[in-house]
Amino acid sequence: EADIYQTPRYLVIGTGKKITLECSQTMGHDKMYWYQQDPGMELHLIHYSYGVNSTEKGDLSSESTVSRIRTEHFPLTLESARPSHTSQYLCASSDPASHYNEQFFGPGTRLTVL
Amino acid sequence: AQSVTQLDSQVPVFEEAPVELRCNYSSSVSVYLFWYVQYPNQGLQLLLKYLSGSTLVKGINGFEAEFNKSQTSFHLRKPSVHISDTAEYFCAVSGAINSGYALNFGKGTSLLVTP
Numbered sequence: 001e002a003d004i005y006q007t008p009r010y011l012v013i014g015t016g017k018k019i020t021l022e023c024s025q026t027m028g029h030d031k032m033y034w035y036q037q038d039p040g041m042e043l044h045l046i047h048y049s050y051g052v053n054s055t056e057k058g059d060l061s062s063e064s065t066v067s068r069i070r071t072e073h074f075p076l077t078l079e080s081a082r083p084s085h086t087s088q089y090l091c092a093s094s095d096p097a098s099h100y101n102e103q104f105f106g107p108g109t110r111l112t113v114l
Numbered sequence: 115a116q117s118v119t120q121l122d123s124q125v126p127v128f129e130e131a132p133v134e135l136r137c138n139y140s141s142s143v144s145v146y147l148f149w150y151v152q153y154p155n156q157g158l159q160l161l162l163k164y165l166s167g168s169t170l171v172k173g174i175n176g177f178e179a180e181f182n183k184s185q186t187s188f189h190l191r192k193p194s195v196h197i198s199d200t201a202e203y204f205c206a207v208s209g210a211i212n213s214g215y216a217l218n219f220g221k222g223t224s225l226l227v228t229p
Contacts, residue, residue, distance in 0.1 A: 107155075
């Protein structure tokens with residue numbers, strides 16, 4: 001069973017606040033991803049990482065930043081939240097030994113910016 | 115570039131009826147295809163995957179999908195649905211190296227099972 005965790009599950013904050021969405025996995029996976037999901041829409045890749053000290057931007061432009069200091073931890077930060085950031089954020093990981101890239105997902109963080 | 119198109123945004127069906135959720139893909143290279151399910155307020159769970167070999171793939175919860183290369187399709191089927199199958203279903207294809215092989219998802223199909 002996949003062990004990938006996201007906190008908080010729900011977050012309501014005011015405009016201008018700095019927030020960090022946490023993502024951790026205990027599977028030792030090197031590759032990790034952040035997706036943004038709006039209702040009725042596909043998931044859009046916003047960040048990914050091949051491993052420690054590796055971070056890349058995804059297909060969807062995002063004002064968020066990520067870091068990868070430890071294999072198991074891949075936090076996403078918004079320096080100044082805006083209502084346009086309201087969305088669901090999903091974290092995922094995959095085993096690089098799996099060349100077909102099956103991904104395991106966390107439960108998601110639903111962010112609302114007022 | 116690899117992409118998928120889910121042809122139905124919503125599929126209403128009665129309990130115990132069969133269902134098919136349609137997915138077409140576009141790829142210039144060998145494909146790895148996936149179906150994920152998302153229950154309300156949860157993350158995505160893998161239902162099944164096609165990597166190679168047999169074109170009929172069986173997954174969890176009684177779902178199966180058939181890979182059809184000539185029609186570039188990977189439709190998901192279940193012979194008899196339950197109320198608990200109500201969820202969002204996403205078809206995905208493994209992407210390119212320049213995105214870390216991240217999955218490219220369709221827009222999802224909302225399956226609503228009613229008594």
